[in-house]
Amino acid sequence: MRASGLAVIACSMLLSARAHALDTEITSTTGAQGYTLRSPFGEPVITRRRFMQTLGLNVVDPDANADAMQVSFRMRLRLDADFGITPEELKNGGQPYQYVPGLEQAPVDLMYGYLDVRNLAGKVLSARLGRQYVIDSLGWWSFDGALARVELPAYLAFETYAGYEQRGGLPLSTPRFERDGVWRGDRTGLDASLYPEYLQSGPAPAYGAMIETFGVKHLHLRGAYRRVWNTGTVSTRTAGYLAGATPITISGMRMSSERLGASADLMFEEVGDLRTGAIYDLYSSLFSSYYASLDAFPAQWLTVGVDADRFVPTFDADSIFNWFAHYPMTTLTGRAEASITRRIDVAASGGVRWVETSDDPQTYTAASQGSVSRMADVLGRLSARHRTKSGSEGVSATLERGERGHREGTDIFAERWLQARYRLMARVSLYDWNDALRPDRSATSFGYVLGTGYRPGPLTNILVEWEHSTNHLVGQRYRVMAWLQMAVTK
Amino acid sequence: MKATTSRWVWILLAFAIGVALPARADNPAPRLPRPPGASGDSGPSRAIFPAQTIPLRFNHASHIAMGQTCLHCHPGAATSQQTSDRLLPRPQICDRCHGSRHVDIGTVQAGPEAKGACIFCHVSYEASQPQVVQRVVMPEPVIRLNHLAHARRNIGCGQCHGAVQELGLATSDQMPRMRGCYRCHDLPAESRGAAPAGCPTCHLTLPGGRLQTHLPSGVLRPPRWLGNAKHDGDFVHRHKRVAGDNSRLCASCHTEDDCTSCHDGRLRPRGIHPNDFLSMHPVAARQNSPRCSSCHQAQSFCKTCHQRAGVTMSGSPYARREQGRFHPPSEVFTSGTRTPRHHAWEAQRNLSACVSCHSERDCASCHASRGGGGLGVNPHPAGFLSRCATAFRRNPRPCLVCHDPSEQVLASCR
Numbered sequence: 001m002r003a004s005g006l007a008v009i010a011c012s013m014l015l016s017a018r019a020h021a022l023d024t025e026i027t028s029t030t031g032a033q034g035y036t037l038r039s040p041f042g043e044p045v046i047t048r049r050r051f052m053q054t055l056g057l058n059v060v061d062p063d064a065n066a067d068a069m070q071v072s073f074r075m076r077l078r079l080d081a082d083f084g085i086t087p088e089e090l091k092n093g094g095q096p097y098q099y100v101p102g103l104e105q106a107p108v109d110l111m112y113g114y115l116d117v118r119n120l121a122g123k124v125l126s127a128r129l130g131r132q133y134v135i136d137s138l139g140w141w142s143f144d145g146a147l148a149r150v151e152l153p154a155y156l157a158f159e160t161y162a163g164y165e166q167r168g169g170l171p172l173s174t175p176r177f178e179r180d181g182v183w184r185g186d187r188t189g190l191d192a193s194l195y196p197e198y199l200q201s202g203p204a205p206a207y208g209a210m211i212e213t214f215g216v217k218h219l220h221l222r223g224a225y226r227r228v229w230n231t232g233t234v235s236t237r238t239a240g241y242l243a244g245a246t247p248i249t250i251s252g253m254r255m256s257s258e259r260l261g262a263s264a265d266l267m268f269e270e271v272g273d274l275r276t277g278a279i280y281d282l283y284s285s286l287f288s289s290y291y292a293s294l295d296a297f298p299a300q301w302l303t304v305g306v307d308a309d310r311f312v313p314t315f316d317a318d319s320i321f322n323w324f325a326h327y328p329m330t331t332l333t334g335r336a337e338a339s340i341t342r343r344i345d346v347a348a349s350g351g352v353r354w355v356e357t358s359d360d361p362q363t364y365t366a367a368s369q370g371s372v373s374r375m376a377d378v379l380g381r382l383s384a385r386h387r388t389k390s391g392s393e394g395v396s397a398t399l400e401r402g403e404r405g406h407r408e409g410t411d412i413f414a415e416r417w418l419q420a421r422y423r424l425m426a427r428v429s430l431y432d433w434n435d436a437l438r439p440d441r442s443a444t445s446f447g448y449v450l451g452t453g454y455r456p457g458p459l460t461n462i463l464v465e466w467e468h469s470t471n472h473l474v475g476q477r478y479r480v481m482a483w484l485q486m487a488v489t490k
Numbered sequence: 491m492k493a494t495t496s497r498w499v500w501i502l503l504a505f506a507i508g509v510a511l512p513a514r515a516d517n518p519a520p521r522l523p524r525p526p527g528a529s530g531d532s533g534p535s536r537a538i539f540p541a542q543t544i545p546l547r548f549n550h551a552s553h554i555a556m557g558q559t560c561l562h563c564h565p566g567a568a569t570s571q572q573t574s575d576r577l578l579p580r581p582q583i584c585d586r587c588h589g590s591r592h593v594d595i596g597t598v599q600a601g602p603e604a605k606g607a608c609i610f611c612h613v614s615y616e617a618s619q620p621q622v623v624q625r626v627v628m629p630e631p632v633i634r635l636n637h638l639a640h641a642r643r644n645i646g647c648g649q650c651h652g653a654v655q656e657l658g659l660a661t662s663d664q665m666p667r668m669r670g671c672y673r674c675h676d677l678p679a680e681s682r683g684a685a686p687a688g689c690p691t692c693h694l695t696l697p698g699g700r701l702q703t704h705l706p707s708g709v710l711r712p713p714r715w716l717g718n719a720k721h722d723g724d725f726v727h728r729h730k731r732v733a734g735d736n737s738r739l740c741a742s743c744h745t746e747d748d749c750t751s752c753h754d755g756r757l758r759p760r761g762i763h764p765n766d767f768l769s770m771h772p773v774a775a776r777q778n779s780p781r782c783s784s785c786h787q788a789q790s791f792c793k794t795c796h797q798r799a800g801v802t803m804s805g806s807p808y809a810r811r812e813q814g815r816f817h818p819p820s821e822v823f824t825s826g827t828r829t830p831r832h833h834a835w836e837a838q839r840n841l842s843a844c845v846s847c848h849s850e851r852d853c854a855s856c857h858a859s860r861g862g863g864g865l866g867v868n869p870h871p872a873g874f875l876s877r878c879a880t881a882f883r884r885n886p887r888p889c890l891v892c893h894d895p896s897e898q899v900l901a902s903c904r
Binding site for chain 1: 529530531532536669676678697699706707708709714715717718720722723724727728730731732733734735736737738740745746747749750753754756757760761764765766768769770772773774776777778780783784787788789790791793794795797798799804816817818823827828829830831832835836837838839840841842844845849850851853854855857858862863864869870871872874877878880881884885886887888890891892894
């Protein structure tokens with residue numbers, strides 16, 4: 001917290017020397033929601049009274065010469081509170097089993113906060129320092145550290161970065177960007193015998209690199225590599241752990257993840273587009289994902305294509321789940337998109353998704369030999385929209401149907417701005433689902449949302465929404481939401 | 491023979507480079523009436539070129555045939571430096587040939603010949619209201635454009651506006667297309683001058699350089715030919731691949747806030763999660779939980795709420811006793827023989843869904859070795875032993891969760 005504050009002050013001082021030339025934008029989003037969340041069994045009913053506040057600061061030099069060094073600073077803080085959390089859930093007091101490790105009533109996190117410098121070394125080099133996002137072939141990720149980008153005069157760019165992965169349990173951080181499979185957070189004040197599988201969070205050193213092409217006609221290539229370590233002392237033995245026993249732990253640097261990704265896009269404007277990519281998990285020694293999509297452009301208004309996607313879950317290297325038998329999920333779909341007019345577009349897709357198991361569940365016996373069996377789902381999706389300057393209307397429908405049940409339904413929605421100032425919106429949904437493992441939790445749901453809004457100025461929005469859903473499992477569910485967005489520029 | 495082969499290799503190589511790299515050839519004047527890049531489209535963006543009303547009869551082709559040039563009627567076109575300049579001919583320019591008098595717009599006088607009659611040009615003219623005709627409405631384009639800079643580089647009108655000399659009335663369809671702009675602006679610097687293909691060259695930007703996409707005239711959205719990133723009806727389902735491969739393209743218009751509003755948001759995006767998703771999300775996750783991980787970290791986001799609701803194994807046993815099991819009965823799902831409803835199949839087909847409720851202790855209590863505190867039910871897949879040594883070397887923790895360090899089975903992995 002203190003370090004981030006100092007960084008902000010330092011950046012402000014750095015930028016203040018040229019304050020006369022800088023544009024400053026302060027943005028704010030305030031959101032309040034109230035709703036109830038009923039357990040699938042009816043009780044308990046969790047009351048959520050959520051309040052969110054974000055505060056952003058952008059400082060840029062609007063007059064910077066395109067060829068000169070450009071400096072900017074961007075940051076966004078977030079408070080995400082839930083005043084429906086009970087004291088027993090927050091504190092490890094007299095009822096330890098009501099305590100939920102990692103739960104906080106009003107956590108504050110720095111979503112991003114970085115100093116960006118461009119056009120260094122003859123426009124070849126740019127750099128970022130601070131908490132920042134990385135979006136590449138490996139996905140979306142956040143870290144605290146430094147990133148440098150080198151763009152050669154033509155066709156190739158390189159990025160390299162190093163720092164610490166953003167992890168839950170550390171100051172001003174969320175667990176959103178960690179790899180899954182490990183329950184991790186701040187164990188301060190928690191006895192070692194309680195929740196030994198809840199691991200103490202620690203700094204996670206990381207580095208990575210990326211190479212990509214730019215300015216090459218028809219073709220874009222990108223490759224990315226990233227390695228993250230776990231550090232600190234965490235428990236190992238969690239099963240059969242006896243209260244009061246000395247915890248068995250492991251310490252030191254060990255791998256969290258190491259992955260290599262690549263993607264390619266080959267596109268001819270009048271013909272079509274071939275896009276493909278893969279991620280190789282070096283820790284698990286397997287391709288955790290690969291995909292290919294081929295789109296054809298038979299007309300200016302029409303796109304048709306096929307997509308293939310194969311995915312195997314991989315987890316943080318501290319997790320045991322990497323080494324549990326699990327198999328790929330493969331999806332094969334066809335799609336078509338048509339822009340009927342400037343305002344109306346329709347998109348439809350359909351296909352099949354199959355998952356694998358090491359034996360056939362229907363014929364399995366203890367003497368089975370581990371042959372691969374597949375369960376398939378049929379998929380479908382349809383959307384149609386009419387968009388104008390003052391709003392949009394549309395319909396969307398989803399279908400997923402297979403051995404494990406089905407989920408299908410449709411949404412109709414409309415949004416309209418009156419005199420560019422008053423907003424009206426409505427959404428109606430009808431969904432039906434079936435859980436093949438627990439047919440008693442199958443249901444049909446009807447819901448609607450009504451909303452209104454007001455835009456007092458170009459940078460200010462006020463929105464209020466009322467949501468009502470009903471199904472026989474939970475009865476009536478209501479949600480009310482209010483939203484205020486503001487921005488001040490100078 | 492060898493020389494011939496070598497020559498073909500060089501020819502093929504040169505062809506491949508020629509296809510892959512931007513062409514350097516000069517752009518010839520178009521022979522088609524429509525501007526370069528307009529092929530097959532239904533007109534330029536209405537957000538950039540708002541709708542026009544041109545209640546006139548006019549024939550560019552006949553004017554050109556009479557020896558006129560573009561600059562006779564549009565004299566400002568060669569010197570204009572901003573789009574707010576009005577480049578339409580003033581009526582007085584028409585007067586020079588048509589004999590009419592538009593000096594005082596309140597008392598316009600028709601010319602002596604037929605070509606000077608009001609109705610010759612004004613389609614809305616009615617004799618009963620001789621001084622009232624419908625106005626020409628031509629809103630200012632919402633773009634940066636410097637005609638002078640183009641003229642200085644000897645770029646003719648037709649290279650951006652198409653072969654207007656073959657047209658009757660010119661409409662907004664003659665306005666330049668971005669794809670046509672790219673024919674020059676995408677060239678290397680020595681060919682295209684100081685105006686690169688970056689968005690701010692032509693488009694209005696916000697402080698910081700991002701594109702101003704929400705304009706009074708409409709919303710700017712990328713065309714299909716720009717990285718196949720057209721924001722069509724199912725773009726929300728396929729945008730991850732566009733962003734993963736070329737996130738800098740997205741960053742032309744979007745900031746981090748646009749990504750976080752869904753992917754790290756605290757507000758449910760209704761286009762993704764419809765009404766009552768809270769009730770149906772178990773079925774959605776069971777069918778395809780990998781999709782959940784694009785926004786949710788299961789062991790924090792999902793598990794925390796599941797524990798509060800009493801859906802997890804950890805947490806309040808009181809709540810679980812009151813509520814019953816989430817899964818089918820234990821003798822079917824866990825402890826009995828493997829029927830199609832046994833949890834082994836669920837874990838194999840969709841392990842991510844298990845992780846959204848279960849912590850490692852839930853699984854290790856049975857799957858850990860007996861020395862490791864469990865029941866010794868082996869969860870490893872076939873072929874695991876060939877990978878375990880590497881895994882142990884990189885991170886021994888998962889091994890030690892289920893196996894006692896002294897176990898013989900670990901020796902083969904060390």
